[in-house]
Amino acid sequence: MSVASPLPLLIVVVLAGLWVVWLWRQPRRQAHRRERLQAAPFPEAWERILRRRVPLTRSMPPDLLAQLKRHIQVFVAEKAFIGCEGQPITDEVRITVAAQACLLLLNRPTDYYPRLRQILVYPRAFWVPRTQPDEHGLVHADDELRAGESWDEGQVILAWDEARDGARIPDDAFNVVLHEFAHQLDAENGLSNGAPDLGSPQRHVRWAEVMRAAFAELQGQVARGEETVLDPYGASEPVEFFAVATEAFFERAQDLKQVQPALYTELARFYRVDPAGW
Template structure:
């Protein structure tokens, strides 16, 4: 009898513990959203994020709420002597949170830290060749997204990406698209979709368009998308996300079905901005 009671109590405690975690997070986020958006942050957005003023008012408000939550949860680390300022935090958060608008989001749940370098940075990479042999090489990077919960960015490139919101190139959007992709495990070009039924048309459309980009890249044919997207399906998703937010008109004209897939996933139509 005592054992049964103990087991029931333990079960109840486990249920309460499980239920209270997400509920606590929701409550804390609600409180953060209720706080006023600092004037200094508004100034930074005005100066650094030109895409902001093109957004409809309800999305501007949503974005500001997301920025508050994002900045209350994510740690920023300056690298190579870079001191982290609000300018850096808000400029990165504003672009990262564009990808969360209108979606049922958990704010990049795996992401813990954003490492920011003053400019391009060098990393030692381990890669595998066609025979499965590992080798080390050095790479100069502008941004990177790690599955262990970090995004690494060049501040110089972050500013450049934000300054021209119509050139189809944005390192923050690119790296945070990888984070979305990595929410359900490794980056493979298929982030978790809202409904199981969505996966078929996602993989049909993205698979076909990925092959088309590979063909363009291999034969030097023009494409709206950077050849870098032909590297693998994960890079393809990140590259088309940059173009979706920054060149929606060309995107819709040239790749209407792909545009609709992304529009459905992001719950946004940047063409209207």
């Protein structure tokens, strides 16, 4: 009778143990790596790009600007930028996009858009194939021109000219980067429904009340052909409403605070900043 050697089993157990320890230490390694990135000096060339390309940063309180720079350093180290259709990925592209994306992270505990792996950048608006059923149930293929897209599966797609102009004009409430990254925040709790993770059920109840009323108000204004602070596109569905409200919150903060104070307050509680005072 032969007896099986216990050695292979022992090796498997040791390897499994090492793997568990490696996984267990992963968050701590990531935290240390981020601390190192944040502690590194912010390159002068990036500073110049911020001043030139993202004018909103010129009026931000200094402590928030310092925080934003630390976030940018982590963001550009962790996220892959991929140029499409010949778009070069320069520091100009990376810092301009990262600065706007990281505005949404200020003062909040953040894991830096954990589901997001890469940002695809096209030179200009891009066509995406779409299929839509008509009222008879027939499906039609129809291409659509897009300035940006946010995917739940780890990807944001941007048109560089739109991302650049969105930053360059900081007070028109049109900002494709803020819009698409608001969709990323919305999807972080696993549900893209116009409500990001707010922490408690009570907060969700209040959020739903305020958003429902503001959404209905925008739909009414759009139907009556009135001028709106929010992009009328926000009246299409609640998911778009949150993304559009985020654009207005950062880019037309004073106007939004004046005409929709409850909406402004709710967004300020979530984003933990007060851009009306910048």
